Each structure stands twice: as structure tokens, then as C-alpha cells.
Amino acid sequence: MSDTSFDQFRGSEDYVISLALKNAVNVTIALKRPLLVRGEPGTGKTLLAHSIAQGLDKRIIIWNIKSTTKAQEGLYIYDTVQRLNDSRFGDRDVSDIKQYIKLGKLGQAFVSEEQVVLLIDEIDKADIEFPNDLLNELDEMSFYIPETNETIAARYRPIVIITSNAEKELPDAFLRRCIFHYIDFPDPKLMEEIVRVHFPHIQDNLLREALKAFYALRGVEEFRKKPSTSELIDWIQALTLGGIPPARIASEVPFAGTLLKKEIDYDYFTNRRRGWSRARI
Amino acid sequence: MFTDFFYLLKKRKVPVSITEWMVLMESLSRGYITDMDEFYYLARAILVKSEGYYDQYDVAFQEYFKGIETPAEILEQVLEWLQGSPDRTTLTDEERKLMDRMDLDELLREFEKRLKEQKEQHDGGNHWIGRGGTSPFGHSGYHPAGIRVGGDPGGRHAIQIASERRFRNYRSDLTLDVRSMKMALRRLRQLSRTGPEDELDVEETIDATAKNAGEIDFKWRRNRKNTVKVLLVMDVGGSMTPFARLCSQLFSALNASAHFKDFKYFCFHNCVYDNLYRDIEAGDEVGTDYVLRNLELDYKTILVGDARMATEELVERYGAIYYYERNETPGIERLRQISEHFTHAVWLNPEDPYYWHHPTVMMIQRLFPMFELTLEGLDRAVKRLMVKR
Numbered sequence: 001m002s003d004t005s006f007d008q009f010r011g012s013e014d015y016v017i018s019l020a021l022k023n024a025v026n027v028t029i030a031l032k033r034p035l036l037v038r039g040e041p042g043t044g045k046t047l048l049a050h051s052i053a054q055g056l057d058k059r060i061i062i063w064n065i066k067s068t069t070k071a072q073e074g075l076y077i078y079d080t081v082q083r084l085n086d087s088r089f090g091d092r093d094v095s096d097i098k099q100y101i102k103l104g105k106l107g108q109a110f111v112s113e114e115q116v117v118l119l120i121d122e123i124d125k126a127d128i129e130f131p132n133d134l135l136n137e138l139d140e141m142s143f144y145i146p147e148t149n150e151t152i153a154a155r156y157r158p159i160v161i162i163t164s165n166a167e168k169e170l171p172d173a174f175l176r177r178c179i180f181h182y183i184d185f186p187d188p189k190l191m192e193e194i195v196r197v198h199f200p201h202i203q204d205n206l207l208r209e210a211l212k213a214f215y216a217l218r219g220v221e222e223f224r225k226k227p228s229t230s231e232l233i234d235w236i237q238a239l240t241l242g243g244i245p246p247a248r249i250a251s252e253v254p255f256a257g258t259l260l261k262k263e264i265d266y267d268y269f270t271n272r273r274r275g276w277s278r279a280r281i
Numbered sequence: 282m283f284t285d286f287f288y289l290l291k292k293r294k295v296p297v298s299i300t301e302w303m304v305l306m307e308s309l310s311r312g313y314i315t316d317m318d319e320f321y322y323l324a325r326a327i328l329v330k331s332e333g334y335y336d337q338y339d340v341a342f343q344e345y346f347k348g349i350e351t352p353a354e355i356l357e358q359v360l361e362w363l364q365g366s367p368d369r370t371t372l373t374d375e376e377r378k379l380m381d382r383m384d385l386d387e388l389l390r391e392f393e394k395r396l397k398e399q400k401e402q403h404d405g406g407n408h409w410i411g412r413g414g415t416s417p418f419g420h421s422g423y424h425p426a427g428i429r430v431g432g433d434p435g436g437r438h439a440i441q442i443a444s445e446r447r448f449r450n451y452r453s454d455l456t457l458d459v460r461s462m463k464m465a466l467r468r469l470r471q472l473s474r475t476g477p478e479d480e481l482d483v484e485e486t487i488d489a490t491a492k493n494a495g496e497i498d499f500k501w502r503r504n505r506k507n508t509v510k511v512l513l514v515m516d517v518g519g520s521m522t523p524f525a526r527l528c529s530q531l532f533s534a535l536n537a538s539a540h541f542k543d544f545k546y547f548c549f550h551n552c553v554y555d556n557l558y559r560d561i562e563a564g565d566e567v568g569t570d571y572v573l574r575n576l577e578l579d580y581k582t583i584l585v586g587d588a589r590m591a592t593e594e595l596v597e598r599y600g601a602i603y604y605y606e607r608n609e610t611p612g613i614e615r616l617r618q619i620s621e622h623f624t625h626a627v628w629l630n631p632e633d634p635y636y637w638h639h640p641t642v643m644m645i646q647r648l649f650p651m652f653e654l655t656l657e658g659l660d661r662a663v664k665r666l667m668v669k670r
């Protein structure tokens with residue numbers, strides 16, 4: 001191997017990772033390109049970044065994207081209003097513009113003294129043009145502040161993890177620069193591993209019954225929102241605390257409200273519970 | 282390396298670019314890839330940028346690499362053979378050592394042995410598509426069928442994974458799912474400034490402040506918001522049953538698109554008559570006249586239906602096939618009212634346009650621009666709804 005730094009990331013204690021994802025993460029680190037992660041809600045997209053930070057013992061900087069977020073905010077904000085205010089009432093030296101430049105999350109990641117993990121969470125929430133506005137900055141890992149005539153360049157290129165829920169609206173030019181991974185919904189085997197990470201002492205038959213019921217529920221096409229991993233974890237927690245005997249789980253599906261979050265799904269389920277348990281178990 | 286694979290991906294309509302290909306080459310040359318599984322995932326992560334293309338990638342991968350399944354250690358050599366000449370003089374010492382560790386004759390025997398075994402399991406059609414000529418195990422007819430070289434039979438190898446084609450359902454050209462519909466509907470927007478004046482207009486503020494001799498004078502303006510309102514009117518009659526799923530997906534997509542100013546939904550049986558229904562099973566009805574009176578004409582109106590019925594059901598008084606309708610006004614008249622009331626209205630037809638040569642379909646087509654209920658049709662319909670009049 002010419003580059004010994006490959007294969008750095010192997011998952012962390014509380015995050016089970018597939019071979020495909022592990023490879024994607026490692027190539028991201030090695031090639032210093034952003035990793036774009038997509039997948040159903042609740043498949044652990046955001047957790048991945050935390051796990052990378054933990055596994056590689058790095059600091060994590062999180063940039064949560066909202067519908068109103070502008071690309072500029074991630075770089076820096078020039079607080080003109082404060083400066084104007086200071087010029088009238090304040091006692092600060094307003095000719096020093098530097099003190100009114102506030103670095104955004106991307107800027108913070110660039111100036112950090114060590115390599116950090118930068119999570120850009122839910123990039124698709126922002127305006128359609130948002131990713132394009134960041135193209136150059138993510139490519140060069142630097143940007144220029146005209147107000148102070150300064151260039152902020154990354155001392156250590158951060159490991160950039162970008163998550164997204166929707167598809168297709170990200171511009172091609174942006175996609176070309178990313179490594180892409182789609183987190184598929186875990187199969188029962190991987191799911192068992194995931195659950196065991198969270199509940200190391202879980203009884204085998206409880207887990208088996210719970211998974212059986214869970215995947216059967218996921219198979220119901222009529223649900224608006226299918227239960228996902230995080231709901232399963234909550235549900236198993238409830239089952240354990242409630243001391244439900246495993247034999248009753250699949251037939252009764254107690255605490256179904258933990259799994260089904262939409263009212264119509266829950267109604268649909270309770271109406272058909274009888275037929276459902278007869279048909280599938 | 283693997284240049285044919287690049288073109289094969291292109292042929293399979295996976296949008297790969299040279300930039301991405303160079304990245305893959307870079308990571309190959311840096312030695313990040315040690316076995317086929319890693320190659321499969323890595324190439325996918327670098328080249329394919331949407332789960333919608335995972336399936337095409339799998340197909341191309343299968344087509345290109347079909348016939349080889351290898352354990353980690355010898356992949357490099359196998360790839361090299363397939364690639365071209367394993368000219369030992371060009372190998373580095375390290376590589377030569379690796380090569381020497383393997384007895385070529387033994388490997389060959391193994392190949393043949395496995396070849397016989399495989400013939401029964403795979404159905405013979407496996408042949409190497411790729412380079413010919415110089416390679417000892419190329420497609421020269423020497424090893425036409427599935428070759429499996431040792432390895433752990435329980436393991437999941439890249440080709441197997443590719444051949445499972447688990448991402449078939451994500452293909453965007455085949456399925457019209459809620460998500461892709463939402464993407465198409467996203468274009469239904471018209472931004473204009475409405476609501477309270479709560480956004481600081483920096484330009485204006487600077488201007489006013491300067492005019493005010495430096496005394497700050499804040500100027501506010503209204504936020505930009507989407508003003509598009511949508512009305513969905515859907516046929517839920519018997520002939521629509523085969524398309525029920527498609528229609529409910531369209532409904533979910535519209536309903537879940539949060540960016541509309543307003544979204545109204547009604548359904549009807551077969552054709553629009555005197556009443557529209559909020560919920561047809563519950564008999565929750567509302568007069569068509571009432572709806573038209575109360576909805577502004579700038580509602581973007583989408584009618585969904587197969588538009589196929591007996592001619593008298595469309596043009597005659599009391600033409601409704603359901604006894605309880607007893608329509609005073611013929612359906613076609615009602616449809617004309619709708620098309621005249623709203624400035625923008627389209628008709629989405631889930632049936633293949635091949636079947637649109639039907640009297641009632643053609644009559645309705647004269648009232649509404651009709652599009653097929655596919656992603657492409659939806660796209661065109663949305664464009665039509667946004668056209669300025």
C-alpha cells in the first residue's frame with residue numbers, strides 16, 4: 001500500500017458500519033473530498049459524522065442547514081450593524097474591521113489548529129442554489145474576505161460529511177466533487193448487530209420477535225411513514241422496560257405508538273391489527 | 282484501466298464524468314483497493330451520485346466483470362491479465378514476488394476445475410466482455426463461463442452483490458415515487474413579497490441612513506414567499522382502480538409539499554357533475570358551483586383521470602352512471618366551467634397516450650391540455666401551469 005493512511009476509519013463502539021460505507025468514508029478521508037450521504041430518515045446519516053469524529057478522535061463542527069441558510073453564513077458574517085452602532089455609541093475602534101468579522105462554521109473548520117470533522121447537515125433544506133455557492137470553497141478549502149483583504153485557507157483540510165434527504169435537486173457540478181453513499185435500510189442481520197450495540201444484554205428471543213414484527217410492519221405499503229431504526233431502538237427500550245414476554249410481541253405489537261408516528265398510520269394499524277397478526281405471524 | 286467499463290456505464294445511462302473517472306483512477310493508483318468487493322463499493326461511491334443509478338451500475342458491473350469472482354489476494358493479478366499482458370519485466374519486485382507466490386499451473390487447473398462445476402450452476406451464458414487478445418484468461422474462448430477462483434464460498438462477493446440488484450426499486454426511470462414527484466412539483470412556485478414587513482432591506486437602509494446624515498433609519502420589506510395555490514381534482518371511479526396507487530402517490534406528493542400557499546383536494550366518480558367530494562366513501566360532498574364560486578381563479582388546477590367513459594356519461598343530462606348523482610348539467614359542461622374558471626388547468630391521464638383515441642378522451646383534451654401521469658408528463662404539466670397568460 002502506497003498510502004498507509006487509508007483504512008483509518010473502522011466504525012466506532014456504538015455505530016455499526018457496512019463495508020460499503022466504511023470504504024466510502026475512508027476514500028473520503030484519503031482523497032480529501034466531501035462525502036455526501038443520503039438515505040431514509042433514521043438510518044443514521046447524522047450519527048455517522050459523530051461516529052467518525054469519535055473513531056478518529058477529532059473535534060466535530062456541525063453546520064445545521066435550514067431553509068433560510070445562505071452559503072455566505074458558513075464562511076463569515078460582517079456585522080455591519082454592530083459596527084455602525086459602535087461608531088455612534090461604542091468605545092471600540094471601529095476602524096478595525098477585523099473584530100466585526102465573525103467566522104461561520106466552514107470558516108471555523110478552516111482555521112482550526114487541527115483537522116476537524118465538519119458535518120453539513122441536511123443540505124437539501126436550503127435553497128436550490130446553495131450547494132453551488134459552496135463549490136469553490138469546498139474545492140479549494142479557502143475563501144477570501146474582501147473587507148479585511150484576508151484569505152482564510154484551511155490549515156488542515158477538514159473531513160466534510162454532507163447529509164441529504166431528497167434526491168436529484170443537488171446540482172451536477174456539486175455532485176461531481178463528492179463521494180456519494182446511499183445508506184440502504186439495514187437488513188435483519190445488520191439490524192440485529194445494531195440493536196445489540198444499543199442493548200448488549202438483550203434476550204435472544206425478545207430480539208428475534210421484535211425484529212420479526214418490525215420488518216413485518218415495514219412491509220406494510222400503506223404506511224405513510226415506515227418505522228425506522230431509531231424507532232425500533234425506542235420500541236425495544238419500551239418493550240424491555242415494560243417487561244413484555246417475547247411471545248406476545250409479534251402477535252400484539254404492544255406500544256405500537258413508538259413505532260408508528262403518524263396518526264393515520266396508527267389508526268390504520270389498530271383497525272387492522274387482528275387481521276394483520278393472523279395473516280403474518 | 283477499465284476504460285471500457287467507463288463506456289459501459291455511459292451506455293447504461295449512468296451519468297459519469299471524466300472528473301469522477303480520474304478520481305477513481307487516482308484512488309486505484311494509490312492502492313486503496315485490494316479486492317473486488319472494495320472495488321465495487323469504491324467505484325460506486327466515486328462514480329454514482331444517486332441511488333437512482335445504483336441498479337444501472339449493478340447491471341454494468343455484472344456485464345463487465347461477469348465471470349470473475351476472486352479472493353482478495355489474487356485479484357490484482359487477475360485484473361492485470363484481463364487488462365492486458367502481465368509482462369513480468371514491467372512489474373516491480375514486490376509485484377513479482379506476489380506473482381511468484383502463486384503457481385500459475387495450479388491456478389489454471391483450479392480455473393478449469395471450477396469452470397466445470399460452475400457450468401451447471403450458472404447457466405452457461407457467462408462470458409467475459411472486455412478486452413481480448415493478449416490476456417491469458419481473456420474472452421478468447423478459453424474460459425467462456427463463470428470462473429470462480431477459490432475464495433470463501435459463504436462470503437458475499439462483489440459480483441453476487443451486483444447480481445442481486447437490490448437497488449432495482451430505486452431506479453428513477455422506472456418508478457414514479459413520491460419523492461421524485463415532489464421534486465417535479467417543486468417547480469410550482471412563484472415567489473412574491475407578502476406578509477409582514479420583517480426583513481431588513483440593507484440597501485434601502487444604507488440609502489436612507491445616508492440621506493438622514495448618518496442617523497440610522499431602518500427600512501423593512503416583506504418576505505419572499507411562494508404564492509402558488511393548488512387544486513387537485515381526482516377521478517376515483519372504478520376504471521381508475523388500476524392506477525389507485527399512482528394517484529395516491531401524487532396526492533401524497535402534493536399534500537406533503539409544504540411550499541404551497543394552499544392546497545385543496547376533491548375527488549369525483551368517472552366525471553365531474555353537480556357535486557365534488559372531499560371524501561367519497563363518507564359521502565362528504567360539496568357543490569361544484571360552490572367550489573368554483575369560492576376558489577380564486579389563480580388556483581393551479583390539476584385534474585386526474587382516465588377521461589374514458591361512455592359518450593352519454595359525458596354529454597347528457599342525467600348521464601352519470603351512479604344513480605345518486607342525477608346530474609342536471611352534463612359532465613362536459615361542468616368540465617368547461619372548470620377550464621374557464623381557472624387560468625391554469627391541466628389534465629393528467631394515467632393511461633398510456635396510445636389509448637387516448639377515444640371519443641371522450643379527445644373531447645376532454647379539447648378543454649384541458651392533457652399529459653401522461655409519468656415523471657416526464659408531470660414535468661411538462663408543471664411547466665404548463667407556470668406559463669404566464
